[in-house]
Amino acid sequence: xxxxxxKHTDLGKETQAQCKRPKLEAxxxxxxxxxxxxxSLFRSLxxxxxxxxxxxxxxxxxxxxxxxxxxxxxxxYQSLFQLLDLKELCSQGLFYGRDVNVCRCVNxxxxxxxxxxxxxxxxxxxxxxxxxxxxxxxxPQRFKEELWKIQEKLECYFGSLVGxxxxxxxxxxxxxxxxYDDVEVFILQLEGEKHWRLYKPTVPLAREYNVExxxxxxxxxxxxxxxxxxxxxxxxxxxxxxxxxxGNSHSTHVTISTYQNNSWGDFLLDAIPGLVFDTAKEDxxxxxxxxxxxxxxxxTADCMKxxxxxxxxxxxxxxxxxxxxxxxxxxxxxxxxxxxxxxxGTDALTPGGKLPKIDSKIRLQxxxxxxxxxxPDQENADEMRREMVYVYHxxxxxxxxxxMGTEDDIASExxxxxQTHGLRFPLSYLDALKQIWSSSTVHVKExxxxxxxxxxxxxxxxxxxxxxxxx
Numbered sequence: 091x092x093x094x095x096x097k098h099t100d101l102g103k104e105t106q107a108q109c110k111r112p113k114l115e116a117x118x119x120x121x122x123x124x125x126x127x128x129x130s131l132f133r134s135l136x137x138x139x140x141x142x143x144x145x146x147x148x149x150x151x152x153x154x155x156x157x158x159x160x161x162x163x164x165x166x167y168q169s170l171f172q173l174l175d176l177k178e179l180c181s182q183g184l185f186y187g188r189d190v191n192v193c194r195c196v197n198x199x200x201x202x203x204x205x206x207x208x209x210x211x212x213x214x215x216x217x218x219x220x221x222x223x224x225x226x227x228x229x230p231q232r233f234k235e236e237l238w239k240i241q242e243k244l245e246c247y248f249g250s251l252v253g254x255x256x257x258x259x260x261x262x263x264x265x266x267x268x269x270y271d272d273v274e275v276f277i278l279q280l281e282g283e284k285h286w287r288l289y290k291p292t293v294p295l296a297r298e299y300n301v302e303x304x305x306x307x308x309x310x311x312x313x314x315x316x317x318x319x320x321x322x323x324x325x326x327x328x329x330x331x332x333x334x335x336x337g338n339s340h341s342t343h344v345t346i347s348t349y350q351n352n353s354w355g356d357f358l359l360d361a362i363p364g365l366v367f368d369t370a371k372e373d374x375x376x377x378x379x380x381x382x383x384x385x386x387x388x389x390t391a392d393c394m395k396x397x398x399x400x401x402x403x404x405x406x407x408x409x410x411x412x413x414x415x416x417x418x419x420x421x422x423x424x425x426x427x428x429x430x431x432x433x434x435g436t437d438a439l440t441p442g443g444k445l446p447k448i449d450s451k452i453r454l455q456x457x458x459x460x461x462x463x464x465x466p467d468q469e470n471a472d473e474m475r476r477e478m479v480y481v482y483h484x485x486x487x488x489x490x491x492x493x494m495g496t497e498d499d500i501a502s503e504x505x506x507x508x509q510t511h512g513l514r515f516p517l518s519y520l521d522a523l524k525q526i527w528s529s530s531t532v533h534v535k536e537x538x539x540x541x542x543x544x545x546x547x548x549x550x551x552x553x554x555x556x557x558x559x560x561x
Contacts, residue, residue, distance in 0.1 A: 122166055125239060128247035128458065135240075135276070136321065144323075150274070150295060153288055153324035155314060164319035167280045170236055171256045171344055176225070179233055180211035188494070191226040192217050195264040195331075198304050218258070218340075224265025227256040229493045230344065235431065237344070238489060242428040244348065246458035251427055252348045253493040259284070260340045264333035269301045273347035276323050279316040281342035282334065286322065288312040289329035295353070296327035316343065352419075360419045362404075369407050376400060417463045421482060424461050425510050429487040439485050444560040446534055446549035448542050451561045453531045459484045460557060462523055469514070479520045482512035485556055513551050522548055531561060 124130040133141050139148075139156065148154045158164070184190055186204040192214065193202050203223050205213060217223040231237040231254055244252040253273075258281075259265050270291060287310040292302065307329050315335065316322055324330065326349070334341040370376040384393060408414070432439070446452055454460075460483045467478045515523070522537040522545070537545045552558045 122162065123240065125243060128243045131240065131243040132247045135244075136323070148323060150325045153312060153322065153328060155312075155316075156321040157317070158319045158321075160319055164317075167278055167319050170240075170278065170280055171227070171230055171234055171342060172281060173258050173340055173342060175234075176214065176227075176258075177211050179227075180209050180214065182233070184209040189228055190214070191228070192223045193226065193265055194221065194223050195267045198267050200265075200267055200301070218260055222260050222263035224260075224263065225256075225258040226265065227258070230254060230256050231428065232490050232492060232494075238428060239431045241346065242431045244346070245427045248348050249423070250348050250352045251350065251423060251493065252346060253350075254344055254346045256280075256342065256344045258340055258342045259332075259334040261334050261338050262336050264331065266331065267301050268304055268307055268329055268331040269299065270296050270327050270329045271347070272296050272298050272326050272350055274323075274326055274349045275328075276321065276346040277316070277343050278346065279318055279320045279322075279341070279343045281318060282338040282340055283318075284316045284332050284341040284343055285335050286312075286314055286316060286330065286332045288324060291325075291327040291329060294327050295325065297351070297353070297355075302329050357419065360417075361414050364417070365404055365408060365411075365414065369404055373403060373407075375403065413464075417465050420461045420463055421510060424459070424482045424484050425487070426492070427459075427484050427487065428489060428492050429484055430456055430459060439556045441554055441556055446546065446553050446558065446560050448535050448546055450534050450549065451531050452526070452534060452549055452553075452558045453561055454526050454529075455557055455559050456483065456485060457527070460527075462520075462527065464517065464520065467514075477517050479515045479517055479523060480512055481515070481523065481552070481555075481557070482510055483555065483557060484511070486511045511555075513555060515548070515551075519544075519548060526552070526558065 122134070124134040129141075136144055136154075136156065139154065144154070185208055186192070186206065190204075190209050191202065192204050193200050195201070203217055203221060214225065218225060231241045237254060241252045241254060257265060268287075268289065270293065289302075289307045289309075290311050292307070293300070366376065381393065384390065430439075444450070460481060463480045463482065464477055465480060467476050468480075519539065522539045525532055525536075525538055534545050534549045535542070537548065539545050539548065549558065553560070
């Protein structure tokens with residue numbers, strides 16, 4: 091990469107008394123983002139910071155400011171979203187609340203200036219110019235393909251949903267009061283400049299959004315101005331506020347966020363029920379009854395010793411287990427994430443090429459967009475439901491509803507159930523599926539199944555869903 095005087099700043103050290111612009115160190119900066127792989131995309135996003143350094147020193151720990159004096163990066167960032175894009179987007183049928191919020195910070199509180207119904211561009215621009223209102227555009231990756239490409243790769247990289255919002259603020263104005271979020275935040279400055287103040291978290295790695303009163307958060311620990319092409323990262327729970335300085339017509343930045351409800355605590359909530367269910371099949375102590383009237387008691391302290399003993403038994407089983415179920419988190423991710431970005435004007439994926447036969451060599455496609463789970467048969471309501479293997483994928487997900495939180499409502503209004511895309515197989519197919527998932531290529535005849543018919547049927551099922559290609 092050409093060296094163009096990019097700079098990065100370690101924002102981990104708190105400044106004393108009045109905040110000062112951090113000391114910068116010269117380093118290389120990227121010319122464009124790399125879309126070769128999820129790893130290369132993330133590395134180019136945070137460059138010149140090394141990936142290992144980022145996760146060792148910054149991730150979930152402290153903010154990072156990357157300042158770049160690079161015209162190519164600035165031009166690329168500006169192409170992601172501009173104030174001028176709003177006119178065309180409004181013509182596509184945007185609605186207040188769902189797609190756009192109009193707001194301003196007044197006396198430390200958020201004042202919402204939304205109208206009703208569809209967004210009229212002239213009215214929106216009037217509020218922006220005359221009322222100094224901030225325009226918050228929800229999930230622009232639904233409309234802007236380059237953001238779709240970035241966020242789809244980041245979802246593959248993190249294994250977590252990645253959302254975004256664009257904020258456009260006129261000069262001398264602030265859109266939101268001091269607050270903290272429940273997501274890891276990457277901010278890309280797209281147009282103009284933005285003056286930022288960060289404060290020490292009151293709730294490190296917070297699990298929910300909250301507004302903080304300015305008289306309770308103290309002095310900023312960091313204060314700086316983001317310019318076009320700069321990047322800022324800070325962990326969830328970091329209190330922050332930002333305004334557009336005078337001398338700039340406006341500021342535009344995109345906030346890319348991830349890791350909402352993706353902690354070890356969330357994983358335990360998801361995994362423990364399956365662990366208890368499986369352990370109770372073999373451990374009679376988990377099948378014995380709770381004491382009479384336990385559910386009627388106000389004070390349940392007497393049962394804590396018993397619960398602690400049972401939890402230790404679960405921990406012992408967990409240490410000796412080869413696999414742990416986490417179906418709900420996996421399914422939620424795969425159902426709601428972005429589909430692959432295959433290029434402008436590309437039709438929906440359809441099976442193509444040669445049909446798989448017993449002598450075919452096959453290769454898994456879209457590995458990052460698929461998951462395997464073992465769970466009770468969803469199509470059999472009998473009490474003794476057998477376990478089945480499910481292959482879920484996101485190839486048919488709808489970009490238009492990504493991160494909007496309304497897919498269930500829309501489906502309900504249309505009389506449709508939200509669909510999970512995928513396939514269902516008997517448990518005996520698990521080893522063969524793992525063969526395909528763990529190998530770069532595999533011959534159909536070598537799949538770990540009893541008959542050639544089963545092997546061909548498995549390959550054909552996966553091919554029909556565009557999950558494999560025949561070489």
